[in-house]
Amino acid sequence: MNYNWNWGIFLDQVKGGDETYLDWLATGLGWTVAVSLTAWLMALLLGIAIGTLRTLPSRPLATFGAAWVELFRNLPLLVQMFLWFFVVPELLPKDWGLWVKRDMPAKEFITAAVCLGLFTSSRVAEQVRSGIQSLPRGQMHAALAMGFTLPQAYRHVLLPQALRRVIPPLTSEFMNVFKNSSVAFAIGVMELTFQARQMQEDSEQGIETYVAVTILYFLCAIIANRGMAVIEARSRIPGLIGGSH
Amino acid sequence: MKRIAIAACSVLLAAPALADTLAKVKDSGAITLGIRESSYPLSYLDASQKPIGYHIDICNRIADAVKTQLKLPALKVQHQAVTSQNRIPLVANGTVDLECGSTTNNEARQKQVAFAPTTFVTNVRMAVKKSSGIKGLPELNGKPVATTTGTTSVQLMRGHEKGKGVDFKEVYGKDHADSFLMLETDRAVAFVMDDNLLAGLIATSKAPADYAIVGEVLSVEPIAIMLRKDDPAFKKLVDEAVKALMKSGEIDKLYAKWFMAPIPPRNASLNFPMSDKLKELIKAPSDAPAEAFNKK
Numbered sequence: 001m002n003y004n005w006n007w008g009i010f011l012d013q014v015k016g017g018d019e020t021y022l023d024w025l026a027t028g029l030g031w032t033v034a035v036s037l038t039a040w041l042m043a044l045l046l047g048i049a050i051g052t053l054r055t056l057p058s059r060p061l062a063t064f065g066a067a068w069v070e071l072f073r074n075l076p077l078l079v080q081m082f083l084w085f086f087v088v089p090e091l092l093p094k095d096w097g098l099w100v101k102r103d104m105p106a107k108e109f110i111t112a113a114v115c116l117g118l119f120t121s122s123r124v125a126e127q128v129r130s131g132i133q134s135l136p137r138g139q140m141h142a143a144l145a146m147g148f149t150l151p152q153a154y155r156h157v158l159l160p161q162a163l164r165r166v167i168p169p170l171t172s173e174f175m176n177v178f179k180n181s182s183v184a185f186a187i188g189v190m191e192l193t194f195q196a197r198q199m200q201e202d203s204e205q206g207i208e209t210y211v212a213v214t215i216l217y218f219l220c221a222i223i224a225n226r227g228m229a230v231i232e233a234r235s236r237i238p239g240l241i242g243g244s245h
Numbered sequence: 246m247k248r249i250a251i252a253a254c255s256v257l258l259a260a261p262a263l264a265d266t267l268a269k270v271k272d273s274g275a276i277t278l279g280i281r282e283s284s285y286p287l288s289y290l291d292a293s294q295k296p297i298g299y300h301i302d303i304c305n306r307i308a309d310a311v312k313t314q315l316k317l318p319a320l321k322v323q324h325q326a327v328t329s330q331n332r333i334p335l336v337a338n339g340t341v342d343l344e345c346g347s348t349t350n351n352e353a354r355q356k357q358v359a360f361a362p363t364t365f366v367t368n369v370r371m372a373v374k375k376s377s378g379i380k381g382l383p384e385l386n387g388k389p390v391a392t393t394t395g396t397t398s399v400q401l402m403r404g405h406e407k408g409k410g411v412d413f414k415e416v417y418g419k420d421h422a423d424s425f426l427m428l429e430t431d432r433a434v435a436f437v438m439d440d441n442l443l444a445g446l447i448a449t450s451k452a453p454a455d456y457a458i459v460g461e462v463l464s465v466e467p468i469a470i471m472l473r474k475d476d477p478a479f480k481k482l483v484d485e486a487v488k489a490l491m492k493s494g495e496i497d498k499l500y501a502k503w504f505m506a507p508i509p510p511r512n513a514s515l516n517f518p519m520s521d522k523l524k525e526l527i528k529a530p531s532d533a534p535a536e537a538f539n540k541k
């Protein structure tokens with residue numbers, strides 16, 4: 001291949017600025033981590049709530065949970081990003097819309113984190129629901145028979161067991177959040193993918209750029225994976241599922 | 246393991262060998278043109294997804310010259326869609342033999358690829374809504390300005406920002422259509438881009454009369470057809486084919502066809518007269534990079 005390799009490019013100055021390309025990638029990594037962690041926090045809280053709703057005996061609440069999941073699970077992430085960024089502000093009253101579009105602080109970041117958080121919450125909810133439903137029915141019945149109220153049964157009996165069971169699939173979801181955050185470049189969040197595109201255009205060293213970005217995404221995902229593995233090991237209760245006896 | 250590492254390094258660091266596109270084309274019986282899907286009117290897809298445009302016409306003439314030189318009348322002309330991210334790697338690795346899009350010829354790119362003589366000159370300016378009353382850069386102070394990620398306009402805005410002390414709030418669309426949507430929905434008050442692309446976006450927008458192209462010329466950019474570096478035989482053939490078009494005056498007809506007359510898909514005309522710079526370059530063909538233009 002007729003390509004002019006230059007692995008030193010990362011230390012070079014960008015055109016028309018005094019940063020280096022490494023600074024660009026570092027900024028990108030920072031935004032990627034910020035979007036991902038914010039979205040993950042939202043997804044966990046909402047996902048556990050919605051997943052629980054779906055298993056409740058109350059019909060309206062279960063239906064609400066189901067509607068939530070299907071809404072955010074059935075649209076491509078990129079389409080959702082555009083809907084939040086381009087369409088939702090047009091539905092607001094004119095002044096508010098203009099404020100959201102012009103003056104809202106960190107508007108791209110907030111839009112991306114909320115969108116990714118809601119998208120991921122539907123996936124977390126499904127896993128939490130399957131975790132709860134995988135428990136023997138006797139657990140719930142026994143708790144109620146012991147005099148627990150329904151909220152107490154969930155809080156002290158069902159959720160502690162269910163959440164432990166779903167740590168492995170949640171690990172994949174956590175890793176997915178980092179990878180999915182790359183879609184945020186489409187609305188102008190200056191995250192890794194965005195910086196990679198800028199850097200490759202600025203430097204014309206596209207292959208080096210994408211190799212570096214690949215490694216950074218891989219590191220994010222593997223650190224997320226190892227972190228969750230620690231949580232899984234620490235939260236394990238001997239004698240329950242998968243625990244070492 | 247160590248040997249593998251050394252072998253890998255030597256592959257990665259190997260000095261580029263001379264390319265021989267003509268031999269490759271002769272062996273495979275096909276030449277591959279890199280095309281863009283929405284670079285009006287240089288290279289884009291018509292309603293039936295067929296690549297058309299000013300640069301496609303010029304590339305077809307070059308392909309004809311290749312047929313003549315190789316005595317291969319049955320040479321197949323293939324098309325491969327490229328983006329501004331992958332066009333240079335695809336030319337370098339041999340997927341594409343001639344890139345017929347809207348690529349600025351600049352010094353950084355000349356380290357990776359070679360260019361045919363400049364066939365179009367674009368001025369980087371801004372599109373605004375007429376109702377905003379904006380006429381130039383200083384009025385953009387503190388206002389959101391749209392541009393497309395991974396284009397040279399970003400560098401120019403950054404350069405200017407420093408030079409003039411104007412505080413832009415840059416907002417980024419992932420492609421030209423998205424950037425224009427930002428202007429349309431008032432997320433941005435201006436969209437900085439090549440003027441021919443702006444003219445195309447305005448001509449195909451919902452309300453063309455609402456927009457105007459205004460302000461300082463941020464940069465003059467030579468746009469050219471791109472080919473592999475270090476391939477003197479192919480470069481010579483391409484250069485001669487393009488120069489022949491310029492000498493015979495045929496290029497003026499092609500220009501009129503794509504820039505001054507109604508074109509698909511909406512049968513609207515860009516009404517984009519040839520710039521003096523391009524007239525000069527047709528008289529004295531050159532493959533000098535953008536840096537040489539903007540020095541003057």
